[in-house]
Amino acid sequence: MDDNVAVIGVGLGKVGEHWEKSLRDLAIESIWMAFEDSGIDKVDALYVGNMSSGPFVEQEHIGALIADFAGLGPIPAVKVEAACGSGGAAFIEGYMGVKSGMYDYVLVTGVEKMTDVLPSKTTSILANASDRDYEAFHGVSFVALNALVMRRYMHEFKVKREDLSIFPVISHKNAPFSKHAMYRKEISLEAVMNSPIIADPLSLMDCAPICDGAASVILCSEKKAREFTDTPIIVSGVGLATDTLGVHDRKHMTTLSAAVEASKKAYKMAGVTPKDINIAEIHDAFSIMSALSIEDMGFAKKGQGTKMALEGQHYIGGDLPINLYGGLKARGHPVGATGVYQIGELVYSLRGDGRVDAERGLAENIGGSGATVSVCVLERGD
Amino acid sequence: MDDNVAVIGVGLGKVGEHWEKSLRDLAIESIWMAFEDSGIDKVDALYVGNMSSGPFVEQEHIGALIADFAGLGPIPAVKVEAACGSGGAAFIEGYMGVKSGMYDYVLVTGVEKMTDVLPSKTTSILANASDRDYEAFHGVSFVALNALVMRRYMHEFKVKREDLSIFPVISHKNAPFSKHAMYRKEISLEAVMNSPIIADPLSLMDCAPICDGAASVILCSEKKAREFTDTPIIVSGVGLATDTLGVHDRKHMTTLSAAVEASKKAYKMAGVTPKDINIAEIHDAFSIMSALSIEDMGFAKKGQGTKMALEGQHYIGGDLPINLYGGLKARGHPVGATGVYQIGELVYSLRGDGRVDAERGLAENIGGSGATVSVCVLERGD
Numbered sequence: 001m002d003d004n005v006a007v008i009g010v011g012l013g014k015v016g017e018h019w020e021k022s023l024r025d026l027a028i029e030s031i032w033m034a035f036e037d038s039g040i041d042k043v044d045a046l047y048v049g050n051m052s053s054g055p056f057v058e059q060e061h062i063g064a065l066i067a068d069f070a071g072l073g074p075i076p077a078v079k080v081e082a083a084c085g086s087g088g089a090a091f092i093e094g095y096m097g098v099k100s101g102m103y104d105y106v107l108v109t110g111v112e113k114m115t116d117v118l119p120s121k122t123t124s125i126l127a128n129a130s131d132r133d134y135e136a137f138h139g140v141s142f143v144a145l146n147a148l149v150m151r152r153y154m155h156e157f158k159v160k161r162e163d164l165s166i167f168p169v170i171s172h173k174n175a176p177f178s179k180h181a182m183y184r185k186e187i188s189l190e191a192v193m194n195s196p197i198i199a200d201p202l203s204l205m206d207c208a209p210i211c212d213g214a215a216s217v218i219l220c221s222e223k224k225a226r227e228f229t230d231t232p233i234i235v236s237g238v239g240l241a242t243d244t245l246g247v248h249d250r251k252h253m254t255t256l257s258a259a260v261e262a263s264k265k266a267y268k269m270a271g272v273t274p275k276d277i278n279i280a281e282i283h284d285a286f287s288i289m290s291a292l293s294i295e296d297m298g299f300a301k302k303g304q305g306t307k308m309a310l311e312g313q314h315y316i317g318g319d320l321p322i323n324l325y326g327g328l329k330a331r332g333h334p335v336g337a338t339g340v341y342q343i344g345e346l347v348y349s350l351r352g353d354g355r356v357d358a359e360r361g362l363a364e365n366i367g368g369s370g371a372t373v374s375v376c377v378l379e380r381g382d
Numbered sequence: 383m384d385d386n387v388a389v390i391g392v393g394l395g396k397v398g399e400h401w402e403k404s405l406r407d408l409a410i411e412s413i414w415m416a417f418e419d420s421g422i423d424k425v426d427a428l429y430v431g432n433m434s435s436g437p438f439v440e441q442e443h444i445g446a447l448i449a450d451f452a453g454l455g456p457i458p459a460v461k462v463e464a465a466c467g468s469g470g471a472a473f474i475e476g477y478m479g480v481k482s483g484m485y486d487y488v489l490v491t492g493v494e495k496m497t498d499v500l501p502s503k504t505t506s507i508l509a510n511a512s513d514r515d516y517e518a519f520h521g522v523s524f525v526a527l528n529a530l531v532m533r534r535y536m537h538e539f540k541v542k543r544e545d546l547s548i549f550p551v552i553s554h555k556n557a558p559f560s561k562h563a564m565y566r567k568e569i570s571l572e573a574v575m576n577s578p579i580i581a582d583p584l585s586l587m588d589c590a591p592i593c594d595g596a597a598s599v600i601l602c603s604e605k606k607a608r609e610f611t612d613t614p615i616i617v618s619g620v621g622l623a624t625d626t627l628g629v630h631d632r633k634h635m636t637t638l639s640a641a642v643e644a645s646k647k648a649y650k651m652a653g654v655t656p657k658d659i660n661i662a663e664i665h666d667a668f669s670i671m672s673a674l675s676i677e678d679m680g681f682a683k684k685g686q687g688t689k690m691a692l693e694g695q696h697y698i699g700g701d702l703p704i705n706l707y708g709g710l711k712a713r714g715h716p717v718g719a720t721g722v723y724q725i726g727e728l729v730y731s732l733r734g735d736g737r738v739d740a741e742r743g744l745a746e747n748i749g750g751s752g753a754t755v756s757v758c759v760l761e762r763g764d
Contacts, residue, residue, distance in 0.1 A: 022515065054436040058518070060510040061465035064624040064753035068631070074643045076622035077754070078471045081461040083443035089460045093475060100482030128442040133404065136440070240458035242446040249450070261456045371446035372459070 005098045006225035006232035006381060009038025009218035010344040015182040015332035018212040023057050023113040026214035027066045031109060034216035039228050043218060044103035046070075046077035049090030049110035050336035053079075055125045057113050066109060076103075083129035084285060085367025086110065087339020088374030091217070092238045095376075098219050105224075110340030111214035122210055126335070129368040131245040143207060143286070145247055145369045147199035150288035153254045154201065157303035159291075161201050165192040166309045167290040168205050171327030173315060177355065178325040180341075182211050182332035192287075205329075206287040213334035215341040222381060230382065233347045236360075237270030237377035239263060245371045256289075258373035259296035259364065266362065267298075270377040274298035277377070278358035279349055280320060281342035283366040284327045293364055297375065316355050324349050324356065339365035339374065346378050387480045388607035388614035388763060391420025391600035392726040397564040397714035400594040405439050405495040408596035409448045413491055416598035421610050425600060426485035428452075428459035431472030431492035432718035435461075437507045439495050448491060458485075465511035466667060467749025468492065469721020470756030473599070474620045477758075480601050487606075492722030493596035504592055508717070511750040513628040525589060525668070527629055527751045529581035532670035535636045536583065539685035541673075543583050547574040548691045549672040550587050553709030555697060559737065560707040562723075564593050564714035574669075588669040590715035597722040599729070604763060612764065615729045618742075619652030619759035621645060627753045638671075640755035641678035641746065648744065649680075652759040656680035659759070660740035661731055662702060663724035665748040666709045675746050679757065698737050706731050706738065721747035721756065728760050 011033025013026055021029075027048070035041055048063050059065065063077035080090035087110035094108040114122055127136035130145055140148075153159060172187045187205060195204040225232035241261035244250050250257070267273060274297060284290040291305030299320060300307055313319040325331055325345040328338055342363035349356055360379040366372070393415025395408055403411075409430070417423055430445050441447065445459035462472035469492035476490040496504055509518035512527055522530075535541060554569040569587060577586040607614035623643035626632050632639070649655060656679060666672040673687030681702060682689055695701040707713055707727040710720055724745035731738055742761040748754070 024515075052436050052442055054434050054507070054510055057514070058506070058510055059514040060434055060463060061512075061627065061750050061753060063464055063471075064749065065513065065627045067624045068626045068628075068753065073625060074623040074640055076474075077464075077624050078475070078622070079463040081442060081463060082445055082459075089445075092458075093460070096478055096482045096484055099484070100478045102478055102481070124440070125436070128436055128440055130443075131447065132439070132441040240460070241456040242449045242459050243455060244450045245443065245447045246450075258456055367446065368443050371443060371450065 004222035005095050005219055005235045006222045007217050007235065007347050008220055008225045008228050008232060009034040010347050011037060011216040012180040012341055012344045013214045014180050015211050015213035015334060017115045023053060023059065023111055024065060024069045026113065026212060027109050027111040028070050030214040030216040031070045031107065034218050038218045040105060043072065043075065043105040043107040045075055045097050046072060046107045046109065047090040047094045048079045049087035049340055050079050050112060051081060051083050051086050052125050052128065057116050082372040083367035084335040085339060085365045085372040085374055086336035088365030088376065089240060091339060091343050091376060092240050092374055094219050095235055095238055098221060104220055106219045107216060108340055109214060109216040110337035112334035112336045113212045114210050114334060115212050134246050143202060144199040146286040146288055147202045149247060149253055150201055153288055156254055159306060162189065162193055163306040163310060164287040164291060165189055165206065166306065167284055167287040168192050168329045170309060170314045171284055171323040171329040174324050175326035175330035178331055181326040181330050182209060183330045202286060208285045208328035208333035211332040211334050213332055213337045215337050215344050217340060217343050231351060232381040233350050234379050234381045235376060236379050237266035239265030240374045243371050245368060247369050254292065256292045256296045256370040256373060258370055259293055262373045262375040263297040266375040266377045272377065277360055277362050279324060279356055279361035280322045281346050281363040282322045282327065283364050284323060284329050285333055289366060297364060321356055343376060350378060350380050386604035387477050387601055387617045388604045389599050389617065389729050390602055390607045390610050390614060391416040392729050393419060393598040394562040394723055394726045395596045396562050397593050397595035397716060399497045405435060405441065405493055406447060406451045408495060408594060409491050409493040410452050412596040412598040413452045413489065416600050420600045422487060425454065425457065425487040425489040427457055427479050428454060428489045428491065429472040429476045430461045431469035431722055432461050432494060433463060433465050433468050434507050434510065439498050464754040465749035466717040467721060467747045467754040467756055468718035470747030470758065471622060473721060473725050473758060474622050474756055476601050477617055477620055480603060486602060488601045489598060490722055491596060491598040492719035494716035494718040495594045496592050496716060497594050516628050525584060526581040528668040528670055529584045531629060531635055532583055535670055538636055541688060544571065544575055545688040545692060546669040546673055547571055547588065548688065549666055549669040550574050550711045552691060552696045553666055553705040553711040556706050557708035557712035560713055563708040563712050564591060565712045584668060590667045590710035593714040593716050595714055595716035595719050597719050597726050599722060599725050613733060614763040615732050616761050616763045617758060618761050619648035621647030622756045625753050627750060629751050636674065638674045638678045638752040638755060640752055641675055644755045644757040645679040648757040648759045654759065658742055659744050661706060661738055661743035662704045663728050663745040664704045664709065665746050666705060666711050667715055671748060679746060703738055725758060732760060732762050
């Protein structure tokens with residue numbers, strides 16, 4: 001209990017439309033990369049973050065499946081699901097597995113195979129993250145829900161659409177550097193503004209793409225980690241919280257109260273405040289979610305979530321660089337895998353990739369339209 | 383870390399075909415029952431055991447959904463999935479939540495709503511627990527997989543069909559006492575033998591029914607539990623293990639190696655041997671699984687799994703009474719909920735329900751055709 005938990009291995013598979021690979025192929029590829037990165041070759045447990053393998057590829061029981069095909073059996077292996085927040089939630093379970101003393105080495109794999117079904121079906125499957133009886137039943141898609149929140153935010157805080165369109169530009173700015181990213185190119189504000197409207201006021205380029213991908217990280221105690229590396233990355237704080245599933249049930253449509261709650265927990269556990277965070281991986285599934293996240297994790301006052309972005313503070317060199325490997329928008333958003341990608345990317349940045357000299361960062365992973373939020377604070381252990 | 387984990391509340395909803403209730407209704411009903419049973423009214427985290435809410439009711443994200451509708455937000459809430467072994471796996475995550483010191487009080491809810499789709503679709507959804515690419519793809523249903531294992535077992539150990547048909551009789555024997563059971567009646571060996579063949583040699587009454595249900599239990603440290611009760615039920619050992627997903631990949635088709643592994647872990651943690659177990663909740667989804675479970679958890683030699691059953695030792699009064707509330711066969715098998723029902727039933731028996739005086743028992747929950755097995759040892763804390 002007294003020992004810290006550290007990340008000692010990262011494997012981030014290329015995100016894209018992988019017609020030629022199955023869910024298990026993707027997962028195992030990332031696992032091999034994480035093993036190679038860590039220097040170890042076995043673990044005591046596997047947690048799989050995944051949203052919808054049942055509807056997407058007609059396969060449940062993927063904890064055991066992946067453990068089996070990765071040659072890891074008979075280790076305990078389960079899937080953890082919290083919609084698009086599955087990866088972050090699985091990571092926190094893995095953290096607890098080590099922290100509780102149950103396991104010495106834990107593998108956390110996030111995986112999603114979204115492109116094996118027709119796009120119309122994808123929209124329906126993603127709507128399973130919202131409230132089927134009170135939201136999706138009325139024909140409100142997941143993009144539409146986010147559009148409603150964005151419209152309200154623009155009204156409430158007198159924010160223009162172009163002020164929010166800056167977020168995809170920021171994420172894409174870092175994408176050329178990101179080898180595993182789906183779209184490795186920069187985009188202009190004009191490109192976002194002029195892209196087709198999907199659900200007014202959200203345009204195509206405000207939305208993270210549908211794709212396939214898998215990411216893995218390996219956890220152990222700091223003490224054990226020091227046998228492998230002089231610069232382990234420590235998990236100093238984790239927080240997971242929930243909110244109403246339906247957006248209409250919230251006190252304030254424009255507040256992610258689960259992000260408020262989860263970040264408070266994570267800061268408290270890490271003994272830090274937002275000021276101590278140098279970099280952040282933000283859940284930019286839709287531009288509006290970036291602004292709300294920045295505010296609700298304490299980096300800006302309510303309604304001011306675009307201020308730092310417009311000042312250029314979220315680029316490398318600014319006060320709070322975000323989404324250093326492209327974020328959900330450019331790296332891609334294979335839903336249940338995203339949270340694990342974020343952790344891996346944060347580890348890369350903290351280890352030092354020649355771009356930022358950051359001591360501490362956080363990863364924020366959102367499930368649904370904000371009903372689940374996890375926040376993890378990681379820091380250099382040197 | 384030094385403190386034991388105890389169960390202080392149980393709520394077992396009636397199992398059946400609940401056309402008039404939704405997944406969330408069922409879950410919340412059992413949560414209220416568990417709160418009432420425990421004497422507390424809030425918890426720090428929720429783990430939901432569920433296999434296939436996506437395909438069955440087009441709803442994912444049910445951790446947050448259930449926390450929301452039960453009025454428990456903003457607590458952390460995730461779904462844990464391991465096919466039909468989801469309930470047991472969720473229980474073990476809940477156990478670790480308390481053991482790690484992350485949470486003081488944890489609620490574990492198992493829920494499955496299976497009857498909202500047509501039976502043909504149910505068969506397909508259940509096949510997602512097997513290997514879609516190497517088993518289900520070839521048209522092998524879940525029942526068929528179990529039938530193949532049974533046929534091999536009968537051949538290998540010269541066991542007759544009627545020797546295995548005793549297991550449903552044993553489970554049904556206890557069902558009239560079980561208020562939450564789906565089928566509250568005894569059945570005869572002849573009835574099992576003469577019921578229609580589903581997949582030779584498995585007959586209808588060898589198979590647990592498709593149904594809806596939800597069960598909840600509340601966990602906390604033994605120290606805290608003693609503020610509520612003088613007879614807390616202690617979780618003294620847990621084990622979770624995996625095997626190949628495909629039956630054809632196993633070294634021995636008739637050995638549940640995950641049950642061997644999981645039970646060894648649980649016994650070791652509890653500091654006991656099979657001889658110290660007084661009662662057991664066995665995963666009798668199919669008669670053959672009962673025999674294999676009895677063997678592979680160390681209660682009988684290989685090939686001798688029906689011996690105690692035929693001697694009457696699994697009835698109340700025998701050496702190892704099993705499935706005291708009807709087992710999967712008579713209580714019903716709402717897949718992802720089953721593991722939590724088993725824990726709740728074990729708690730009832732250990733608290734003392736006027737039928738057995740047991741000090742220690744175990745619950746065995748199987749996912750798929752044995753690719754995931756959890757074993758939990760519980761004992762009286764007095």
